[in-house]
Amino acid sequence: MEEERRFLRDILLKSINEKQIIILKTLLTVGNTTLSRVLNNISKAHDIPLSTLKFNASTLTKYKLIEFYRLNGKRYVRVSPLGKKVLSWIEYDRDEAYLQHTDDLDEASMKVKNELREILSKLDGFHLHSSMTCIDIILAILYHRKITNRRLEKTNLILSKGHATPALYAVLKGFGLIKARDIASFSQPGSAFQTHAVKGNPLIKVSTGSLGQGLSIANGIALGMKMNGEEDYVYVVVGDGETDEGQIWEAAATASTYGLDNIILIIDRNGTQLSGETEKIKRKEPLGLRWRSFGWEVLEIRLKSAADILYALIRADEIKNWPKVIIARHV
Amino acid sequence: MEASFREAFGEALLEAGESTRNLVVIDTDVLNSTKTIYFARRFPERFIQIGISEQDAAGMAAGLAISGKIPVLATFSMFLLRSWEQIRNTIARDNLNVKIIGTHSGLSDYLDGASHQCLEDIALMRVLPNMTVISPADDISTRSLFHQALELRGPVYIRLGRDNARRIYRDYDDVTIGNANILVEGDDMTIISCGALVAVSLNAANILGKKGFRPRVIDSHTIKPLDTETIIKAAREASPVFVIEEHNIFGGLGSAVAEIITERTPTHVFRIGVPDVFGTGGRSYEELLRYFRLTPPEIVRRIEGMINGL
Structure with missing residues (x-):
């Protein structure tokens, strides 16, 4: 069985080229899109001539690895079931490594979630849901840095949804960046470990708590880093509710104007905000299209475990020239 | 002698650009009016155009300060107040090294009327912890106090008029931040x-x-x-x-x-x-x-x- 898969993969790799694999993988992570749109994006992000991509896309169509469908009068494209199968055989080797990460992350996730419950037990579950839905995101960011040899203590992480700061404390403790005694004073007057992020704690470069402001600040850090010649990411975790704020969209336009490809924005699309369902309070959808129209590379994922974020971060690593947003839809 | 606040600021900014290499300027599409245009022409790589979005500009200034720059955020004082909460919650709260210049304050923007005439900024800025608030009287003190503000570490708000600055002082040394x-x-x-x-x-x-x-x-x-x-x-x-x-x-x-x-x-x-x-x-x-x-x-x-x- 094992040998058979290896054999199959080798044959496939002889008939499918790298550019075709990029097209398939990109299509897997985006929502409704037209072929010309996605090829344009890939061309810019990977520096591949558009004509080359068009040729490869026609090959993929011919072998039925991608398929077209109609929606609202538009002709969209997606990976066909056969295409998914082919991709999984090609990615076979990587799957092995991913499985290891998945196991590691699942275990870590359980640990930090227990830690979070413990921290918030003192406060009658202060914003527990908000922290719970983004803790895997924070965990995956730090885990991704670890496996790509980026320094954890240098992480530029802006928690725009500042009320989820307890999730960060739990993850920091999980990675040994803070000790249990550090957070003993959590939420007490004068403590550095407040309910909302305060500058000075490990990984907290800026205080947050007022919604919709994190991306603007991250843009400033990202632009400053580019001016300084520093190569690293600025991660921003944004709640879906706070995209109600106009400032988020001001910042979205700024990031694409300046081509801030060192920004990775992750939207915790948990579907709820303080007073109820997000779509009833103020419409957010189509969220992916909104970000795409602002000039962002959009990776939409179904968030079942922290590993889903990890895979998206690995994908985001390959995209250049564009700011990147991962929309993590909770299943 | 009748001088101009914004001309004095624009020239002082240009001087500071020469001597302070990590100084960056953030504009909200008013560079002609605030006279940051002199800096923009000379140092385009350190001039950041944000468009008509003051709240985003305040966040951008905060981020640039975090990355080690000295951001000068210059816009009409009236519209700067749109970003008061961003200034309060990030720039002032984290004591970030951002220099905020509010031009066209008071009645100086005479023709534009009530929508543009900022008569509230001193109240709103002086209530913020960590904030230094300065209102120079003429062109000489505008230049001098601006340069001094760059030497301070932490947020400073400088309130400027548009033009109509009758000269009072002779020398840059005549004024010192904190001394009436x-x-x-x-x-x-x-x-x-x-x-x-x-x-x-x-x-x-x-x-x-x-x-x-x-x-x-x-x-x-x-x-x-x-x-x-x-x-x-x-x-x-x-x-x-x-x-x-x-x-x-x-x-x-x-x-x-x-x-x-x-x-x-x-x-x-x-x-x-x-x-x-x-x-x-x-x-x-x-x-x-x-x-x-x-x-x-x-x-x-x-x-x-x-x-x-x-």
Whole structure:
């Protein structure tokens, strides 16, 4: 069985080229899109001539690895079931490594979630849901840095949804960046470990708590880093509710104007905000299209475990020239 | 000599660009009006155009400060106030090294009218912890205080008029952040002012002198931290105290002066400014000063009336 898969993969790799694999993988992570749109994006992000991509896309169509469908009068494209199968055989080797990460992350996730419950037990579950839905995101960011040899203590992480700061404390403790005694004073007057992020704690470069402001600040850090010649990411975790704020969209336009490809924005699309369902309070959808129209590379994922974020971060690593947003839809 | 606040700022910014390599400028599509255009032409790689989005600009300034830059955020003081909460929650709270320049403050944007005339900024900025608040009186002090602000670590708000800056000082060394300047010595009343109305106050003092009064005139260009020693001394030696400013009488320099005099050496403090109304358009700055009774003869008349009422 094992040998058979290896054999199959080798044959496939002889008939499918790298550019075709990029097209398939990109299509897997985006929502409704037209072929010309996605090829344009890939061309810019990977520096591949558009004509080359068009040729490869026609090959993929011919072998039925991608398929077209109609929606609202538009002709969209997606990976066909056969295409998914082919991709999984090609990615076979990587799957092995991913499985290891998945196991590691699942275990870590359980640990930090227990830690979070413990921290918030003192406060009658202060914003527990908000922290719970983004803790895997924070965990995956730090885990991704670890496996790509980026320094954890240098992480530029802006928690725009500042009320989820307890999730960060739990993850920091999980990675040994803070000790249990550090957070003993959590939420007490004068403590550095407040309910909302305060500058000075490990990984907290800026205080947050007022919604919709994190991306603007991250843009400033990202632009400053580019001016300084520093190569690293600025991660921003944004709640879906706070995209109600106009400032988020001001910042979205700024990031694409300046081509801030060192920004990775992750939207915790948990579907709820303080007073109820997000779509009833103020419409957010189509969220992916909104970000795409602002000039962002959009990776939409179904968030079942922290590993889903990890895979998206690995994908985001390959995209250049564009700011990147991962929309993590909770299943 | 009649100079211009924004020209003075634009030139000082250009000088600072030469000497301070990590200085960056953030604009919200008003570079022609604020005169950051001189810097933009000379240092395009350090000039950041954000478009008409002040809240985003304040966040951008915060981020740049975090990455080690010295950001100068310059825009109309009125529209800067759209980002007051961002300034409060990030720049002031984290004590970030951002220099905020509010141009066209007070009545100086005479033609644009109430929507553009900012009469609230001193109140809103001086209430923020960590914030230094400065309102220079002329072009020389604008240049000098701006350069000094760059040397301070932490957020500074500098309130500037548009043009109409009558020159008062001769030398850059004449002004120092935190030290109020006694421009005229006197012992039977004190006139405290800031910004463009310092020149008006000097003219008023001149008229008062001819009438036999001996007013002490103080330029309190630094509103926070206030030079309490100079003000308390004046209140003790030359009472009553009149505070003249191009700001709502609520919350401005007059309030700041009244707060400390009431606590330390109670005496009469009269606030002469815009009496809790919005601005209005006019064809010239002088016309507006007349409308709000802030010309030298009107101020003298009001001071005499207040003294008679004591």
